[in-house]
Amino acid sequence: MAYKNITMPESGDKIRIENDQLVISDQPILGYIEGDGIGKDITDASLRIWDAAVEKAYGGKRKVHWAEIFLGEKAAGIYDGDYFPDESLEAIKELIVSIKGPLTTPVGGGFRSLNVSLRQTLDLYACVRPVRYFEGVPSPMKRPEEVDIVLFRENTEDVYSGLEYEAGSPENEKLAKFLREEMGAKFFEGAGLGVKPISEFGSKRLVRKAIEFAIDNNRESVTLVHKGNIMKFTEGAFRKWGYEVAAEEYAEQTISEDEVWAKHDGKVPAGKILIKDRIADITFQLLQLRPAEFDVLATTNLNGDYISDAAAAEVGGMGIAPGANMADHIAVFEATHGTAPKYTNLNKVNPSSLMFSGVMMFDYIGWPEVGKIIDAAFQQAISEKIVTYDFARLMEGANKVTTSGFADALIERMKSQ
Numbered sequence: 001m002a003y004k005n006i007t008m009p010e011s012g013d014k015i016r017i018e019n020d021q022l023v024i025s026d027q028p029i030l031g032y033i034e035g036d037g038i039g040k041d042i043t044d045a046s047l048r049i050w051d052a053a054v055e056k057a058y059g060g061k062r063k064v065h066w067a068e069i070f071l072g073e074k075a076a077g078i079y080d081g082d083y084f085p086d087e088s089l090e091a092i093k094e095l096i097v098s099i100k101g102p103l104t105t106p107v108g109g110g111f112r113s114l115n116v117s118l119r120q121t122l123d124l125y126a127c128v129r130p131v132r133y134f135e136g137v138p139s140p141m142k143r144p145e146e147v148d149i150v151l152f153r154e155n156t157e158d159v160y161s162g163l164e165y166e167a168g169s170p171e172n173e174k175l176a177k178f179l180r181e182e183m184g185a186k187f188f189e190g191a192g193l194g195v196k197p198i199s200e201f202g203s204k205r206l207v208r209k210a211i212e213f214a215i216d217n218n219r220e221s222v223t224l225v226h227k228g229n230i231m232k233f234t235e236g237a238f239r240k241w242g243y244e245v246a247a248e249e250y251a252e253q254t255i256s257e258d259e260v261w262a263k264h265d266g267k268v269p270a271g272k273i274l275i276k277d278r279i280a281d282i283t284f285q286l287l288q289l290r291p292a293e294f295d296v297l298a299t300t301n302l303n304g305d306y307i308s309d310a311a312a313a314e315v316g317g318m319g320i321a322p323g324a325n326m327a328d329h330i331a332v333f334e335a336t337h338g339t340a341p342k343y344t345n346l347n348k349v350n351p352s353s354l355m356f357s358g359v360m361m362f363d364y365i366g367w368p369e370v371g372k373i374i375d376a377a378f379q380q381a382i383s384e385k386i387v388t389y390d391f392a393r394l395m396e397g398a399n400k401v402t403t404s405g406f407a408d409a410l411i412e413r414m415k416s417q
Contacts, residue, residue: 005070005078006091012065015096015365017329022096024365026062031092035101036072037339042351043101045407049351049374050358052411057369067095072103072114084117092122092332099333099361101354102340115334116162119155124325124332125202126209127153129308130360134375136382137316138394146292147314150219152210153304154238155325157202160301163195198234198300200241207242209326210298211250214273222246222254224277225299225307238300239277246275280307287311312336319349319390322356324364331364333357347402350388352378377413381406 013025034043047066054064069091070078079085083104092098103114118124129151133144141147165172167190175193179185207224214222224243228236246254250273257276260268268274278286280303286293287310299307312321318337325332335354343349355378359371381387385398386409392400401409 003087003091006067006087008067009065014094022329027065028365029065029067029095031067031069031095031098033069033071033098033100034074035335035339036104037102037341037344038349039101039339041345041347041349041403042335042354045351045403046355046358048407049355049410050370052414053370053373056373056414056417062367067091069098071100084114089121093330096329097331097361097365099358102335102338104339116160118332119325120162122327122330123156124327124330125154125156126206126326127155127304127323128326129153129321129323129336131311131315131321133315134379134382137320138391139315141314144315147311149294149297149311150213151297151299151304151308151311152206153299153308154202154206154301157197157199158301159194159196161197163197165193167192196234198238203238203241204245207245207298208249210296211246211254214296215253219273219295221274221276221295223294223297225280225283225297225303226277227280227303229279235300242298243275283307284310288314317390318353320352320356322353322360324357324360333361347404348389349403350390351403351406373414373417376417377410380413381409
């Protein structure tokens with residue numbers, strides 16, 4: 001399609017979908033969204049790192065052709081105040097794979113979260129968050145090396161579905177009247193109201209994606225995380241539907257925890273992926289006390305939001321936590337932290353969350369060599385204590401560098417690999 005403000009590269013090939021599979025050339029066009037606040041600093045640094053890693057991995061035989069897409073404050077300046085322009089959504093759909101920096105989200109008022117709107121508009125139903133440790137990264141854990149999980153968080157339902165009604169509004173009063181008079185519900189006057197939908201369809205496709213990831217990546221278990229002991233018909237249903245997906249669609253590859261104990265004396269048979277469930281609150285505790293018990297996690301939206309951030313804190317914090325929002329094919333990789341406006345244009349912050357989200361993106365398009373090169377360069381820089389301010393304040397003898405300086409350090413170490 002013809003775009004008003006988006007310029008597609010003159011060279012490169014758009015990713016296609018054929019027979020339900022991505023078709024990716026050696027010269028793909030990928031989209032990027034700079035983001036707000038610190039977005040420009042970390043995006044500029046990450047683009048340099050990714051391009052250098054691609055060149056190192058393939059010696060010019062493969063190259064990414066980048067197309068800038070606009071959302072957030074930069075979009076508002078280009079599209080007459082529109083933070084969420086239609087043509088940007090069309091470009092994301094057309095390019096299929098893209099990556100974005102953090103976007104502004106007001107608290108308690110203003111426009112709705114751009115991140116939530118993006119997920120719902122494009123039906124990016126799975127938020128995927130890998131969390132693992134790099135030796136030398138400051139951590140509050142005694143054994144952070146035991147943390148190696150991939151969390152699949154349902155992205156479109158639950159309390160993030162947007163079904164919220166402000167206290168005192170006509171919609172709120174209408175719903176409150178119905179709940180009290182028709183359903184016999186009791187709650188305080190003047191309460192804000194929200195609806196928490198969790199469906200069989202939404203739950204099963206999320207758990208299905210988690211199980212398929214576990215199969216494809218030789219992971220040992222999938223844990224269904226929920227609060228079904230209290231919310232039996234939403235969170236409890238998520239648990240039930242998750243077990244159903246495993247039993248009905250992946251019986252050859254998976255086995256439930258109950259069956260392991262009933263038939264195999266607690267020992268998982270060789271070649272089987274264990275399907276188990278844990279209550280959300282105990283999961284927080286166990287991820288600190290016995291993190292090695294977890295591998296792939298599948299959970300509802302709000303629980304996944306909490307747990308993914310808490311797990312990231314165990315291995316260095318949000319500054320190095322990658323993530324992606326995925327549909328069946330369309331994927332938008334992202335920095336998982338906020339815009340940090342007080343650091344805008346200061347060339348100060350850690351670009352690693354976005355950088356590692358790019359590693360996920362290259363794995364997704366079938367270029368895993370790129371991520372291995374970046375991982376090795378990052379590990380070398382950390383071992384030499386070359387870090388941005390967030391780690392420097394937690395390390396003795398750190399060599400503190402800027403955002404762009406950190407990119408320089410990684411690129412230099414890539415060249416010597």
